[in-house]
Amino acid sequence: MTATTHDHELTPRWRRYLLGAGWIRALWMFCLFGAIGFGLVVGFRWWGGWHPILNMSIITLVSLLVAAPIGFLAGIGAFDYWVYYALGGPTRPEDHSGHGARTWKDYFRVNTDHKVIGVQYLTTTIFFFFAGGLLALLVRAELARPGMQFFDTQTYNGLFSVHASLMIFLFVIPAFAGLANFVVPLMLGAPDMAFPRLNALSFWLLPIAGVMMLASFVVPGGAFACGWTGYVPLCSSHEPLGAVFFNQGVQWAGASSIMTALNFLVTIITMRAPGMTFWRMPLLVWANFTTSLLVVIATPFIAGSQFFSMFDHVMHTAFFDPAHGGYALGYQHIFWFYSHPAVYIMMLPGFGIMSEVISVFSRKPIFGYRLMALSLMAIVVLGFSVWAHHMFVSGMAPWLRVPMMVTTLLIAVPTGIKIFSWLATMWEGKLHFNTPMLFALGFLSMFVIGGLSGVMLGAVPIDIHVSDTYFIVAHIHYVLFGGSVFTIFAGIYYWFPKMTGHMYNERLGQLHFWLTFVGFNLTFFPMHIIGTEGMPRRVADYAPKFAGVNMFISIASFGLGASALVFLYNMITSWKNGPIAPSNPWRAMTLEWQVTSPPPIFNFDAIPQVVGSPYEYGVPGAQHAILAPAKTTELEEVPL
Amino acid sequence: MRRGSIAQLVGIGLLAGGIATAMAVFLPWLPKPASREAGRIDFVFWFVVIICIVIFAIVAAAIVYSVTHFRAQPDDLSDGPPIHGHTGLEIVWTIIPTLLVTAIGIASAIVLSRDDALGKNVLRVNVTAQQFVWTFSYPSANNLTSATLVLPKDRSVLLTFTSKDVIHSFWVPEFGQKQDTVPGIHPTLHITPDRLGTFPVICTELCGLGHALMRTQTRVVTPAAFTKWLQTEAAAIASPNAGTAGGAVFANNGCGACHTLTAAKSTGKVGPDLDKLPAEAAQAKQPLATFIHDSIVDPNKYIQPGYLKNLMPQTFGSSLSKQQLDALVQYLIDSSKK
Numbered sequence: 001m002t003a004t005t006h007d008h009e010l011t012p013r014w015r016r017y018l019l020g021a022g023w024i025r026a027l028w029m030f031c032l033f034g035a036i037g038f039g040l041v042v043g044f045r046w047w048g049g050w051h052p053i054l055n056m057s058i059i060t061l062v063s064l065l066v067a068a069p070i071g072f073l074a075g076i077g078a079f080d081y082w083v084y085y086a087l088g089g090p091t092r093p094e095d096h097s098g099h100g101a102r103t104w105k106d107y108f109r110v111n112t113d114h115k116v117i118g119v120q121y122l123t124t125t126i127f128f129f130f131a132g133g134l135l136a137l138l139v140r141a142e143l144a145r146p147g148m149q150f151f152d153t154q155t156y157n158g159l160f161s162v163h164a165s166l167m168i169f170l171f172v173i174p175a176f177a178g179l180a181n182f183v184v185p186l187m188l189g190a191p192d193m194a195f196p197r198l199n200a201l202s203f204w205l206l207p208i209a210g211v212m213m214l215a216s217f218v219v220p221g222g223a224f225a226c227g228w229t230g231y232v233p234l235c236s237s238h239e240p241l242g243a244v245f246f247n248q249g250v251q252w253a254g255a256s257s258i259m260t261a262l263n264f265l266v267t268i269i270t271m272r273a274p275g276m277t278f279w280r281m282p283l284l285v286w287a288n289f290t291t292s293l294l295v296v297i298a299t300p301f302i303a304g305s306q307f308f309s310m311f312d313h314v315m316h317t318a319f320f321d322p323a324h325g326g327y328a329l330g331y332q333h334i335f336w337f338y339s340h341p342a343v344y345i346m347m348l349p350g351f352g353i354m355s356e357v358i359s360v361f362s363r364k365p366i367f368g369y370r371l372m373a374l375s376l377m378a379i380v381v382l383g384f385s386v387w388a389h390h391m392f393v394s395g396m397a398p399w400l401r402v403p404m405m406v407t408t409l410l411i412a413v414p415t416g417i418k419i420f421s422w423l424a425t426m427w428e429g430k431l432h433f434n435t436p437m438l439f440a441l442g443f444l445s446m447f448v449i450g451g452l453s454g455v456m457l458g459a460v461p462i463d464i465h466v467s468d469t470y471f472i473v474a475h476i477h478y479v480l481f482g483g484s485v486f487t488i489f490a491g492i493y494y495w496f497p498k499m500t501g502h503m504y505n506e507r508l509g510q511l512h513f514w515l516t517f518v519g520f521n522l523t524f525f526p527m528h529i530i531g532t533e534g535m536p537r538r539v540a541d542y543a544p545k546f547a548g549v550n551m552f553i554s555i556a557s558f559g560l561g562a563s564a565l566v567f568l569y570n571m572i573t574s575w576k577n578g579p580i581a582p583s584n585p586w587r588a589m590t591l592e593w594q595v596t597s598p599p600p601i602f603n604f605d606a607i608p609q610v611v612g613s614p615y616e617y618g619v620p621g622a623q624h625a626i627l628a629p630a631k632t633t634e635l636e637e638v639p640l
Numbered sequence: 641m642r643r644g645s646i647a648q649l650v651g652i653g654l655l656a657g658g659i660a661t662a663m664a665v666f667l668p669w670l671p672k673p674a675s676r677e678a679g680r681i682d683f684v685f686w687f688v689v690i691i692c693i694v695i696f697a698i699v700a701a702a703i704v705y706s707v708t709h710f711r712a713q714p715d716d717l718s719d720g721p722p723i724h725g726h727t728g729l730e731i732v733w734t735i736i737p738t739l740l741v742t743a744i745g746i747a748s749a750i751v752l753s754r755d756d757a758l759g760k761n762v763l764r765v766n767v768t769a770q771q772f773v774w775t776f777s778y779p780s781a782n783n784l785t786s787a788t789l790v791l792p793k794d795r796s797v798l799l800t801f802t803s804k805d806v807i808h809s810f811w812v813p814e815f816g817q818k819q820d821t822v823p824g825i826h827p828t829l830h831i832t833p834d835r836l837g838t839f840p841v842i843c844t845e846l847c848g849l850g851h852a853l854m855r856t857q858t859r860v861v862t863p864a865a866f867t868k869w870l871q872t873e874a875a876a877i878a879s880p881n882a883g884t885a886g887g888a889v890f891a892n893n894g895c896g897a898c899h900t901l902t903a904a905k906s907t908g909k910v911g912p913d914l915d916k917l918p919a920e921a922a923q924a925k926q927p928l929a930t931f932i933h934d935s936i937v938d939p940n941k942y943i944q945p946g947y948l949k950n951l952m953p954q955t956f957g958s959s960l961s962k963q964q965l966d967a968l969v970q971y972l973i974d975s976s977k978k
Contacts, residue, residue, distance in 0.1 A: 070648035153849040153910060166951060227846050233823060234806040237847055238951075267734075322824025328807065363712070363892035368730050391810065393818045395801075395827035398756070402749050413734060420733040423702040428714035429720035441703060449698045452692040455741065459688055459748040461681045461755065465670075465816045468809055468844035532669045532685075534813030536844040538851035543840070587717070618719035 021077025022109060033071025037063030040354030057241050057314055060219075065248040067364045077110040078484035099192075102600040110204065112196035114154060114185050115599065117203050119499055121178025122202075122492065125171050126571075130211045130564065132166035135159050139563050142540055142556035146547050156540040158223030158242070162213055165228045165246060168346070169253040170210040172484045174350035177202075177260045179491045182499060184264060187282050187594035188609040191271025191623065194266040202259035202566045207252035218244035227338070227538060230305075231283070232320040232331045247310035256301045257345075261295035264288050273591070273625065280588045280624075282614045283372055287352025290376040294341045294348070294383065302338035305331055325541045329396055336387035344383045346480060348376060350487030351418055354440055355498070358489050359420050360588045361437035362429030365615040367421045372437045375414035382411045391461045401460050408458035415451055419444065434586075435509030439490035442517050446482025450475060453528065468538075471531030477524045488515070496571075497585050501577030508570040512563060519560030526553055589624040590614045645858040652704050664689055670872040671813045673862060674835040675756040684744075684751050691740055694867065708756030709816030750815070755817070756830055757795030766790070769821040770804035770953050772910070773849030773894020774841060781870045786879065788891045789841060789858040790865035791833050799829045804955055809845035812858055820845055849951060850910040853897045886971020889964045903975035911952060917976035920944055932969045936960075 017024055040061050047054045063097055063562070073079060084092075098112040139159050142150050142307045142501030150158065185193055194200045216223040221240025224230070228246075235243050267290045272281070281289075308319040311333060320331045358367045366372060386403040422444060423474060429576040431437070453475040455462050466472065489512075526549050529535075535546050584593040591608060592599070614623030664686075673679045677854040710720075764901075767789075777785040791797055801810065803821040810829065811818040819829040843854035849967025861869065887904060890896065901914040912920060921931035924942045934941050937957035943949050960968065 001678075046844075146911060153852070155847070157851075158848070222962070225849075231807055232849060235847065238806055277739050303683060322822075326824075328824055362710075362720060363718070365722055365724050367723065368725040371725070371730050394820045395822045395825055400751065402745075405747050405748060409745050410738070412741055413737050416737045417730070417734060418697065421730075423699065423706070424723075424726075424729065426706040426710065427702070428723070429710050430716060430718060431706065431710045432712055432714075433707075441707065445700070445703060448696060455692065455744065456685070458741075459684055460742055461684045461748055461751045461816075462688065462894070464818050465678070465685070465813075466680050466958060501884065527670060529667050534671055534842070535840055536811070538846045541852040618722035622722075 005347070021075070021080055022075065026072050026522070027276065029071040030077030031071070033074070034063045034068035036071075037067030040067075054081075057244065060241060061244055061248070061310075061314055063214065065244065069212075069252065072208065073201070073204055076204060080198055083116050085527060096601075099196070099424030110198050110200045112192070113601065114193045114196065114199060116180050117176050117199050117498070118182025120203050121174055121206070122499075123174040123182055124206055125178060126209070126568075128166050128170035130568070131210075131214060132163050132171060133561055133564060135163035135166070137557060139163060140554040142559040143542075144552075145549050146542050146544050148540060151540070153540055154225055154240075155221040157225030157227075157538070158217060160538060161224055161227050162216065165213050165249065166210065167480070167620075168228060168342070169250060170213070172346045172488070173257060173342070173448075174206055174253070175348070175488045176288075176291070176479050176484075179256070179353070179488070179495065180264065180284070180349060181260070183495060183592055184285055184288055185267060185271070186498075186595070186603055187285050187590050187614075188268065188271055189276060189591050189604060189610065190267060190271040191602045191604065195263050195264050195273055198259050199263055201298075202263070205256035205259075205558070209249045209251075209256070212245050212249040212252065216249075219245060228302070229335065230309060230376070232309050232328055236309045236320060239313070244310055244391070247306040247313070250306045251303055251440075254271050254303050255566060256296050259293035260298050261299075263291040265296065268292075273608050273610050275625070279370065279373075280610055280613055282352075283355035283366060283369070284349075284352035284590075285378075286373045286376055287348045287350075287355070290380045291345055291348045293380055294345050298338045298341040298345070300338075301340075305334040307631075308334075309368065329391070329394060331395055332391055333388070333396070336390045337384075340387040340390065341383045343479070344379055346484045348379065350443070350484050350491075351376065353487045353491040353494070354422060354443060356588070356590065357436045357440045357494055358425050359615050359617065361432045361434060361440070361588050362419065362426045363432075363617045364425055364429040365613070365617055365619070367418075367424035369613065371417055371617065373422055375417045378414040379411060382407055382414070386411060389458060389463070392460050393467050405458055405460050409455065412451065412455050412458070419448060421611035425459030434493075435504070435506060435513055436490045436494035438510060438513040439493065442513060444479055445484040446486060450482055453478060460600075463488055466531055468536055469531035470527040470535045470537055471498070473537050474524050474531060476528035477520075477527070481520060481524070486516075489513075492571075494575070495592075495621070497581030498592055498599070500575045500578070500599050501581055501586065502574050502576075504574040505570050505579045506577060508566055512566040512570060515563035515566060516560065519556055519563050521554035524554055525562050540580050572608045578580045589616060591625055594625065594627055641939075643776050645705075649701050649705050652702035653697040656700035656704070656953075657693055660696055665695065666847060672831055672835075673816065673839060674814035675813075675816060676832040677830065677833050678814060679834070680751045680755055681816040683831045684748055687747055688744055689899040691744065695740075733817050741817065757886055758798060758830060759832060760857065762796045762798050763792065764798050764800065765791075766801045767799050767810060767821070768804065769808040769810070769843070769847075769854075771806065771848050771951075772843070772854035772897040774810075774854070774856045775894075776841075778870065781874060782789050784870065784873050785892070786873065787894065790866065790869050791831075791858060791894045792863040793833055793836055793860050795832070795863065797831045799831065799834065803828070805953060806847050807845050808847045808854065811842045812839050813842070814839040815858075818844065823963045835863065836860050850898050850908065853908055854894075855897075856894075886974075887936070889960065889968045890971060893960070898952070901972075903971075912947060914972060915976055917972060928970060928973055932972050933965070936965065936968065 019025060038059055042053055043061050045055065087163050098110060100113045101107055101111065101116045107116060111117060142156055147458040197381055219240065219242045224239060226235035226239055226243060226244040248292040268285060312320055318326040320326045320328050322328055338467060355366050355372060368587060385407040386404060388400050389408045392401055457475060493509055530549050535542055581597040583596050586593065595604060604627065608627045610625045612622055612624055615623045670682055670685060670755050673682055697829060757960055764779050766777045771955045774784055775787065776789045777783045801819060802823040803823045805823065807820055807822050809818060809820045809827060815831050817831050819827055838857055838859050839857050847854060890904050896904050896908055898908040898910035899914045900907050900909065917932060918928055921928045939952035939954055942951055
């Protein structure tokens with residue numbers, strides 16, 4: 001320790017700037033690694049006599065999309081600790097120097113504090129939410145009238161492809177990971193996640209993925225334009241280089257997802273406070289436990305599908321190319337084996353948020369706690385047996401359709417149990433309509449519509465008629481916007497006081513809700529109708545009979561877009577100047593509300609002793625946990 | 641619960657269900673069916689919609705009733721009753737949805753098997769999809785090919801699909817049925833048209849830049865008219881300059897989906913404007929005839945600035961006969977020089 005401090009005093013300032021972990025080192029290491037990647041490709045091609053030696057697609061892939069990001073991560077300091085040990089450095093006692101945020105600058109470095117990482121996640125994902133939303137508005141601008149107005153087809157296809165990829169991989173999935181990052185260790189009574197450095201790394205992978213997908217717009221030939229599903233052979237052999245930016249972007253985001261999920265699993269299994277049995281965990285923790293199981297099992301499949309699609313594109317392999325013995329539908333099976341569970345990866349954490357918000361703002365225990373937890377597990381198990389319902393018209397073996405329909409329809413049962421249990425939780429409660437509760441009610445009503453149109457899609461004959469039409473577009477937005485995004489908003493408003501130490505502006509929050517709710521329905525409900533009537537999705541030009549409805553949808557969508565500005569304004573001004581938040585503004589029982597807002601660096605002065613359920617509202621004298629300083633000496637024995 | 645509140649709940653539920661039913665009845669949802677399969681699909685659609693409306697009404701009633709009746713005053717810090725669950729209720733809302741989805745599953749499976757069951761005297765049609773054009777051929781009539789799909793009314797039709805490049809999807813909204821065309825495999829689709837008329841054929845799987853324009857038409861005609869159409873077409877093919885008229889080659893091969901050509905009344909914008917062929921040939925420093933011929937047979941040889949490589953199908957060199965190719969080149973020379 002003393003030696004290190006001594007060194008620091010002797011090192012000239014410029015050396016510390018250049019060699020210390022941070023943005024300057026990230027910049028030059030990004031370039032250095034990019035150059036190494038470039039050298040490797042050129043060297044090997046020269047040595048092997050392969051012409052042209054300067055093959056731009058291989059160079060872009062190896063140098064820009066693989067090597068340079070690793071350099072960036074190394075430069076920003078994500079690997080410092082591990083490299084130090086890998087090189088045989090002597091054991092250093094943990095000094096927690098990478099922990100906590102004292103100034104705003106601490107949010108821009110590799111930070112191992114789960115609370116800082118949670119906020120980093122959320123701000124980053126909200127940035128990509130706005131980027132993705134802007135792309136959607138450009139799509140709607142083009143669709144306002146039939147024929148082509150603003151963009152050529154390549155750009156248009158790029159707009160909706162990048163919109164979907166950003167919203168799925170850079171907003172919904174990681175926004176939930178960010179909320180859970182902040183909340184789960186606190187709810188468990190743990191000082192941090194199980195692997196804080198892994199946690200930091202999994203955050204820093206995200207901006208790489210996002211920038212990669214956005215950057216595909218400036219690649220010669222245009223952005224990847226084959227939809228977020230990236231179906232082959234279109235994406236692997238008929239697309240410009242931008243397609244590889246999607247293949248690789250998904251890898252970075254997927255790696256981030258897997259690391260976080262492993263971290264959650266280990267944290268939840270091993271770091272629960274004494275007395276926190278599985279049946280005493282808040283449902284948000286249950287939700288993230290089950291989600292993490294899905295992520296860990298399913299995500300490697302999309303990684304595989306994107307690797308092979310990319311090999312087909314760049315190296316001219318033929319995994320999915322029928323002209324050379326490949327099997328085109330193989331891609332879809334592997335892709336949906338991840339991407340259907342991904343629907344639940346994007347929904348279960350939201351279910352968890354709903355259980356917290358509805359119970360607290362109804363002042364009642366959650367109805368049927370155990371069945372709520374078990375239905376999450378049921379969704380995980382069933383979720384792996386329904387993937388081919390995305391492929392009813394794909395040309396796969398016809399006998400596969402009925403079994404997949406049966407499992408698909410059955411998954412409505414555990415989902416229904418959750419909806420009915422939330423309704424029963426509100427029944428005879430004392431309802432307080434703060435913004436989180438408004439979004440929860442908005443979620444309940446919108447998700448029911450999305451769920452019911454999901455049941456319709458589960459029935460094979462209906463699916464045959466409406467698949468790849470605007471009915472699908474309407475359905476997924478009711479599930480992912482009316483479902484997931486509403487729960488994300490609920491979660492952000494609910495934990496905003498805990499994260500920032502300030503209260504948000506309640507009136508602006510309610511305005512945001514109503515604008516979003518109305519704008520959302522006006523935008524997406526009419527899509528059901530034009531879909532069943534005959535308008536296919538992913539087209540820039542359409543039959544004149546749909547012109548009126550499309551103009552209506554486009555105007556509504558701009559209103560919906562404007563509602564997001566209210567949210568942004570509220571978040572920024574409240575974070576800066578909002579009234580100071582008390583520890584527990586919602587009078588909630590879960591552990592994160594029993595500490596200050598924002599919580600101390602290591603969360604709890606003493607490990608809490610959990611003595612009961614987290615939802616005992618209305619039970620006289622009930623307690624979830626005891627945070628008694630008197631117990632400190634006794635509990636210090638517990639290994640962290 | 642008091643009787644008054646039950647009445648209120650039922651009232652709200654009926655109102656919500658009524659609004660949903662009105663939207664189901666009065667808004668233009670499904671197109672008017674033109675095949676027996678579409679009729680059965682419509683049955684499943686409305687069967688499921690009715691179940692959905694009932695569930696929606698129940699949920700809406702519960703939400704609206706709760707919001708209006710259980711609202712707490714801002715200064716009311718009391719808690720609700722500590723109800724932790726109710727086994728009976730939980731069993732009910734597990735069993736009833738299970739029964740409902742089982743009913744939906746059974747109805748769907750029956751309709752699916754009936755939609756797939758071929759009738760007597762099946763008419764087979766081979767459908768070929770490529771960027772961005774459909775071609776239909778009739779094996780029973782010497783593989784007669786056509787750019788539009790003509791079908792007899794009330795006869796079982798089995799379409800067999802081939803894709804030359806990427807995945808496309810065949811859909812006629814009025815027929816209800818849909819099938820992806822996947823390179824490497826040959827899926828089939830069964831349709832029994834039962835209404836005379838002309839309907840759009842739409843590609844519904846994103847297949848590249850011309851996806852939105854990959855459309856043609858299907859005509860359902862009487863059996864007598866169908867036989868007559870086959871004879872007329874066959875006679876046209878047997879005649880000396882069969883299908884070699886440049887304009888016919890241009891239309892039958894879907895060139896207009898991507899290219900603008902005033903003479904053919906086409907306005908596609910995916911590929912270069914063919915009205916400007918002389919200027920483009922000059923830009924490529926080639927004689928006009930050679931330039932047109934090479935651009936059809938080997939599209940990647942010269943790429944007009946602003947357009948993408950590998951976009952135009954590279955199959956026309958082999959799929960067009962020499963006469964057809966020559967006629968097409970002559971047609972393009974004549975049309976673009978006007």
